[in-house]
Amino acid sequence: MEILKLAQLMLDGLGETMYMVLVSTSIAYVIGLPLGIVLCITDKEGIRPNRVLNAVLGFIVNMLRSVPFLILLVAIMPFTRKVVGTTIGSTATIVPLIVGSAPFIARMVESSVKEVDSGVIEAVQSMGTPDFKIITKVLIPEAKPSLIMGAAIAITTILGYSALAGFTGGGCLGAIAVNYGYYRYKTDVMLVTVLLLVIIVQIFQEVGMYITRKTDKRIK
Amino acid sequence: MIQLEHLNKTYTSERSEVEALSDISLTINDGEIFGIIGLSGAGKSTLVRCINFLERPTGGKVIFDGRDMASLSHKELLAARRQMSMIFQGFNLLSQRTVLRNVCFPMEIEKGRSRSEITAKAMDLLRTVGLEDKADSYPSQLSGGQQQRVAIARALATDPKVLLCDEATSALDPTTTQSILSLIKRINREMGVTVIVITHEMKVIEQICDRVAVLDHGLIAEQGNVRDVFIHPKTEISRNLILPQGEVTEFIPGERCLRLVFDGETLLEPVISTMTMECKCKVNILFANTKIIDSRTYGQMLIQMPEDELAQERIMAFLEDKNIDFREETADGNTETGSADA
Numbered sequence: 001m002e003i004l005k006l007a008q009l010m011l012d013g014l015g016e017t018m019y020m021v022l023v024s025t026s027i028a029y030v031i032g033l034p035l036g037i038v039l040c041i042t043d044k045e046g047i048r049p050n051r052v053l054n055a056v057l058g059f060i061v062n063m064l065r066s067v068p069f070l071i072l073l074v075a076i077m078p079f080t081r082k083v084v085g086t087t088i089g090s091t092a093t094i095v096p097l098i099v100g101s102a103p104f105i106a107r108m109v110e111s112s113v114k115e116v117d118s119g120v121i122e123a124v125q126s127m128g129t130p131d132f133k134i135i136t137k138v139l140i141p142e143a144k145p146s147l148i149m150g151a152a153i154a155i156t157t158i159l160g161y162s163a164l165a166g167f168t169g170g171g172c173l174g175a176i177a178v179n180y181g182y183y184r185y186k187t188d189v190m191l192v193t194v195l196l197l198v199i200i201v202q203i204f205q206e207v208g209m210y211i212t213r214k215t216d217k218r219i220k
Numbered sequence: 221m222i223q224l225e226h227l228n229k230t231y232t233s234e235r236s237e238v239e240a241l242s243d244i245s246l247t248i249n250d251g252e253i254f255g256i257i258g259l260s261g262a263g264k265s266t267l268v269r270c271i272n273f274l275e276r277p278t279g280g281k282v283i284f285d286g287r288d289m290a291s292l293s294h295k296e297l298l299a300a301r302r303q304m305s306m307i308f309q310g311f312n313l314l315s316q317r318t319v320l321r322n323v324c325f326p327m328e329i330e331k332g333r334s335r336s337e338i339t340a341k342a343m344d345l346l347r348t349v350g351l352e353d354k355a356d357s358y359p360s361q362l363s364g365g366q367q368q369r370v371a372i373a374r375a376l377a378t379d380p381k382v383l384l385c386d387e388a389t390s391a392l393d394p395t396t397t398q399s400i401l402s403l404i405k406r407i408n409r410e411m412g413v414t415v416i417v418i419t420h421e422m423k424v425i426e427q428i429c430d431r432v433a434v435l436d437h438g439l440i441a442e443q444g445n446v447r448d449v450f451i452h453p454k455t456e457i458s459r460n461l462i463l464p465q466g467e468v469t470e471f472i473p474g475e476r477c478l479r480l481v482f483d484g485e486t487l488l489e490p491v492i493s494t495m496t497m498e499c500k501c502k503v504n505i506l507f508a509n510t511k512i513i514d515s516r517t518y519g520q521m522l523i524q525m526p527e528d529e530l531a532q533e534r535i536m537a538f539l540e541d542k543n544i545d546f547r548e549e550t551a552d553g554n555t556e557t558g559s560a561d562a
Contacts, residue, residue, distance in 0.1 A: 117310075117312065117315075119308060119310045119312040120312045120313070120314060120315075122274060122308075122312065123306070123308060123312035123313075123371075124314075124325070125274060125301075126272055126274060126301055126305065126306040126384075127301065127302060127305065127306075127325070127326045127329070127374075127378065128297075128298035128299060128300070128301035128302040128329075128378075129298075129326075129329050130298060130329070133329050137325070137328070137329070138314065141314070141316050141317070142314060142315060142316050144316060145316075215316075216316075217315060217316050217317075217358040217359075217360060218315045218316075218358075218360045
């Protein structure tokens with residue numbers, strides 16, 4: 001394969017991958033962030049303990065998380081078709097990516113928010129802070145460095161999931177690795193895509209850590 | 221102003237019931253500094269959290285400003301809590317906010333206050349606690365004492381009537397403890413804020429409190445003016461708190477020992493030297509824990525008297541003459557009754 005053609009292929013793959021990963025991560029956070037906070041505050045040690053709600057949400061999250069992504073991808077195809085009208089291509093992969101990663105993100109958010117010092121929460125409660133303000137002005141800002149770190153992990157995990165989208169015909173890097181490298185035995189193409197994926201993961205992780213260090217006011 | 225009536229708090233788990241507080245009745249007057257002392261596990265922290273309803277008592281009443289806390293709606297309860305601020309052993313500042321923004325926090329959650337007004341007031345409060353130059357620092361950049369000052373400034377931001385101090389100086393070194401206690405006292409005097417101090421250290425009580433309640437296993441063992449409780453502790457637990465075991469050299473059986481109490485009424489003077497010279501006898505100092513604040517002496521001292529009975533008489537007469545409270549202590553820990561108190 002000509003170098004130019006390969007480069008064009010990779011560039012397209014990179015673009016598709018970024019599109020899929022960033023869109024699905026953003027939407028997954030829109031679902032996962034509130035879900036994680038609700039899981040945290042309804043815990044028996046939380047600010048609004050609610051055993052039933054916590055157990056129900058916890059069960060749904062665990063259930064979705066225990067389904068292997070490839071199975072989920074196939075299993076929710078009817079749902080995907082309803083939402084985006086097709087089951088093939090990058091946009092169609094975004095739906096299972098969201099369904100697969102939102103519960104994971106919810107757990108990450110839950111554990112980050114739980115790290116907030118209970119003494120600090122008690123202190124703001126002693127000032128008569130309403131629960132909603134505790135969430136927006138204390139829990140999220142205090143957990144921010146940990147949340148950002150979690151986002152870096154989430155985004156790299158979703159990147160890993162997105163590679164599987166190759167099986168459903170997304171044009172991402174993962175698909176290129178599968179289609180050219182695996183089906184057509186073009187090892188060189190496969191190696192290049194894998195290398196690209198490694199580089200992307202490194203960048204996301206490093207950027208995440210950098211922002212965490214910059215925002216955290218505890219270590220100075 | 222704050223009245224606790226037959227307060228109970230029982231923690232129920234599936235297997236057992238733990239009675240953390242039982243039948244606590246106290247009245248805390250406007251403008252006083254009230255101390256609650258007890259060993260760890262006595263229920264002090266639970267008691268203070270029952271006052272602002274961070275913990276709901278399982279029985280009895282908390283009356284604040286003439287209103288039963290239990291009868292308040294959620295909104296009213298939040299408003300009542302703003303009237304009684306709290307400071308903690310662990311300071312509990314928001315770690316991702318600057319010092320200034322920490323002090324702003326309680327005002328930010330009030331409706332209809334402008335940013336500039338809030339900031340101006342927060343700066344004022346930082347000036348009150350002497351930390352205006354640290355406004356833009358983060359809590360992790362401050363020492364423990366400075367963090368507690370920020371916590372105090374933050375607690376004052378809602379113009380509270382009451383300040384609840386939960387072991388506020390227990391994590392601090394003696395010098396810093398001193399400065400925080402003086403600050404609390406100053407706030408009490410200048411702003412008229414009623415203060416409730418929870419501690420396990422008698423020296424905190426003797427330095428700033430007017431009245432004290434001794435808490436033991438969820439019960440009030442005794443309460444009264446600090447001076448009275450200090451000089452005539454009625455219960456074993458109070459005696460233990462006043463003369464902590466392990467800090468005092470063992471009593472030598474058969475020897476008479478006196479515990480001298482300096483409650484700030486005594487002016488700075490070399491009492492023991494004068495005594496030994498005037499009484500022409502020697503005494504052995506077994507234990508001493510005194511502090512000079514504003515050239516007044518606070519604390520206590522345990523002395524062993526000479527065997528000569530006449531000398532003993534002279535010593536006691538001298539102490540009475542100098543108006544120093546004293547109390548005879550014996551080996552088994554019981555104070556002997558009938559000794560002459562000044």
